[in-house]
Amino acid sequence: MPRRRAKDVTPGTSRSTSATISPNILRYLSLVADGYGVDLQPELARVGLNETMMRSAALRVSYRQGSTVIRNAVELTGDPHLGLRVGAAQHLTAWGVLGFALLAAETLRDAIETGVRFQNLSGAMLVWSAEEAEIGYVVRAESPDPALDPTVAVFLTEEALASVVTLTRLSAGAEFTPVSVEFSFPAPQDTLVFTELFRCPVRFAASQNRIVFPSAWARRPMPGHDPVSYTSAIELLEEQMASRRDQQDLLEVLEISIAQSLPDVPSFVEQARRHTSSERTLRRRLAECGTTYEAVVDGVKRERVEQLLHRPELTLRDIARQAGFSDVRALRRAVHRWHGVAPGRLRAPEGPPAG
Structure with a gap:
């Protein structure tokens, strides 16, 4: 089989x-x-x-x-x-x-x-x-x-x-x-x-x-x-899977859009326009995904920072600029919120993994 x-x-x-x-x-x-x-x-x-x-x-x-x-x-x-x-x-x-x-x-x-x-x-x-x-x-x-x-x-x-x-x-x-x-x-x-x-x-x-x-x-x-009962349950599960695929597609499109725009971050209004959607509708669809636009942006920035921290030729100022942070202090606060440590600790060989 x-x-x-x-x-x-x-x-x-x-x-x-x-x-x-x-x-x-x-x-x-x-x-x-x-x-x-x-x-x-x-x-x-x-x-x-x-x-x-x-x-x-x-x-x-x-x-x-x-x-x-x-x-x-x-x-x-x-x-x-x-x-x-x-x-x-x-x-x-x-x-x-x-x-x-x-x-x-x-x-x-x-x-x-x-x-x-x-x-x-x-x-x-x-x-x-x-x-x-x-x-x-x-x-x-x-x-x-x-x-x-x-x-x-x-x-x-x-x-x-x-x-x-x-x-x-x-x-x-x-x-x-x-x-x-x-x-x-x-x-x-x-x-x-x-x-x-x-x-x-x-x-x-x-x-x-x-x-x-x-x-x-x-x-x-x-x-x-x-x-x-089994047949009825399967029908409901098929509906949930179709909805989940739609949600996942939305999140991936938003993440790609944000990642490609860094260091600039498209506003929520701009994202709604790109998706030919009203702000209210886009916000509701994100809520159905269990997230917000701010959380999606934060996740994309985090992924970008973790990638850039593995490049020793970049200073923290370079990383902050490329990842869309206003300055190094904002970068440090974000990394500490994500990992509980300073950016330098993540660059060290013995530092905690990026998750």
């Missing part, structure tokens, strides 16, 4: 500033961090999110926002396997209509393939695929960015595979045990937490991140199967 992939996958297909990812991971991350006595509200605020926004079903975050909060959460909790805890804490109810569709699918395989098809709506920050193989039914998770911060990459991989096993047990049977689980990162000092969660052989430093389902489990009927 040919390998099945989602055609429209948010990570890697849009610029990192686009707010197109459902914040499910961040919501569960906040809950788990609370158990460590860590309040992530300041970290969320640092990337432009607040408690009210996090409760909104319409909220979308960017890949960069998610990565920044995750990296800081791992550091604040001191738990190198925080991703496992977050994955194990999840429920399908957080996925809305998609979660309902998975529960109503005919078989576990149908549920998985539905999740892969509509992964953009689940809050996934990795790229999912699934296929039938001789060893069983294989579900893979791949990073959309080879240069992703290793701390964030490990978290996302742990969270992804742990959530699949956890949600399978909740929806199809608590006795579920994979044939095997494989991680591409090196083996940690303590592997007991992995074997306790997955209850099967766990391999590290593998060529890919994957879970192998027993073929019998993949064919297993879902307890909540309902063909009418």
